[in-house]
């Protein structure tokens with residue numbers, strides 16, 4: 001049995017047991033409140049503060065909460081608990097013992113086999129979850145330049161983003177780096193549509209930018225919301241620039257052969273995890289979120 005088949009078998013087993021324990025947990029521990037309105041806060045630079053980003057966007061945290069994203073309020077939510085587990089593994093890989101064996105362990109590519117499996121949803125939730133850590137700063141980069149949905153989902157806009165930087169040496173990192181009302185969360189939007197959008201992701205300038213993120217921001221996590229692996233060659237090129245990949249797998253939709261094909265496109269030396277999205281729970285809602293995460 002291949003590693004992936006074992007993982008999927010384990011996933012199915014875990015999900016069966018998990019559905020029951022999740023249901024139990026949700027009734028025992030988790031209280032669902034009305035979303036708490038969060039006042040826009042004055043943005044403070046992260047204490048490391050050496051990135052001199054001068055632009056600020058306001059995230060509507062109440063709207064995100066309402067749309068079932070990880071909550072930044074004190075409220076306990078199942079989704080927060082679930083992402084906490086995944087985030088821990090990513091942070092451990094980035095800064096723990098394994099980090100010495102990885103190149104650019106703090107750079108995490110969030111991808112999938114095919115479009116629509118939940119990359120943006122997962123990348124935003126991971127970023128929010130990491131921003132909840134007291135001592136961690138996170139930069140979320142919308143690198144899915146063909147289907148740039150981070151800005152849309154977060155309801156923000158900025159006139160300069162990743163493709164603008166990649167196309168022009170006149171655009172600098174501070175021009176595209178956005179602070180937010182979440183103190184430890186920075187963003188880079190996808191930028192203007194460009195006919196060579198995906199090619200730009202595999203460019204020398206992209207490689208230099210990624211190297212800069214890895215070294216200059218080595219104390220923070222950088223999450224790339226990337227295009228899918230199958231059909232977009234540049235995603236594998238980007239993967240080779242990152243130390244970790246999270247492959248979002250849609251339960252009951254993604255085929256095992258597609259997962260295997262996707263994994264075969266990734267460099268062998270990177271840490272790869274699978275995030276099973278839209279896993280069904282036996283909670284009466286029928287649609288939720290679940291995961292299996294394992295490094296290969």
Ligand SMILES: Nc1ncnc2c1ncn2[C@@H]1O[C@H](COP(=O)(O)OP(=O)(O)OP(=O)(O)O)[C@@H](O)[C@H]1O
Nearest residue numbers: 115116117118119120121122147149277278288289
């Ligand atoms: N676990 C989830 N629970 C609820 N809604 C979800 C979940 N995962 C994804 N969605 C929703 O499914 C849709 C597709 O998800 P998303 O945009 O994250 O996928 P994607 O892989 O980024 O797609 P694309 O390839 O188009 O960029 C979105 O409307 C998103 O809000």
Ligand SMILES: [Mg+2]
Nearest residue numbers: 119120144149
């Ligand atoms: Mg997306």
